Amino acid sequence: MLPCPFSLSPPLSSFPWSVQLWLGRYNLFEQEDTKQFVHVSKSFPHTQFNLSLLKSHTTYPEEDYSYDLMLLPLAEPAQISDAVKVLELPTQEPQLGSTSCASGRDSIEPHPFVFPDELQCVDLGLLSNVCAEAHTQKVTDLRLRAGHLTSGKDTCVDDWGPGR
CATH class of the missing domain: 2.40.10.10 (Trypsin-like serine proteases)
Structure with a gap:
């Protein structure tokens, strides 16, 4: 998806x-x-x-x-291999504070944008709606939010990868 x-x-x-x-x-x-x-x-x-x-x-x-x-x-x-696998989807809703993994190739710097050659992956804790206050776009309860509040790495609005 x-x-x-x-x-x-x-x-x-x-x-x-x-x-x-x-x-x-x-x-x-x-x-x-x-x-x-x-x-x-x-x-x-x-x-x-x-x-x-x-x-x-x-x-x-x-x-x-x-x-x-x-x-x-x-x-x-x-072709399923060590590098290509079927993603296991969760069977229940994740709990706040539990860890999730985000991956992508989005910019790793906010300004100016810097796009990495390598796939970026980061483990993040699931957050409440607290990140909604930090973003200019609408954050709804239907969006999964994950990140580290102090590191700037998150999956909140306007961020399609783990680098920001």
């Missing part, structure tokens, strides 16, 4: 278009035997996602991105 508005271009209205994914890729600029290149067969945005948010525009604080995810079935099965 991917966040809808920030991961896909061109917009959904022009689908079908070719979406391709790299699996098992750690470094964007090194040859890796673990990488797999796969095509996506369809896209399924969350039924409650506000598709008008996909239009290029200035982001406003009242906009709700709570359902900004999309299921992308692969056109062919991935």
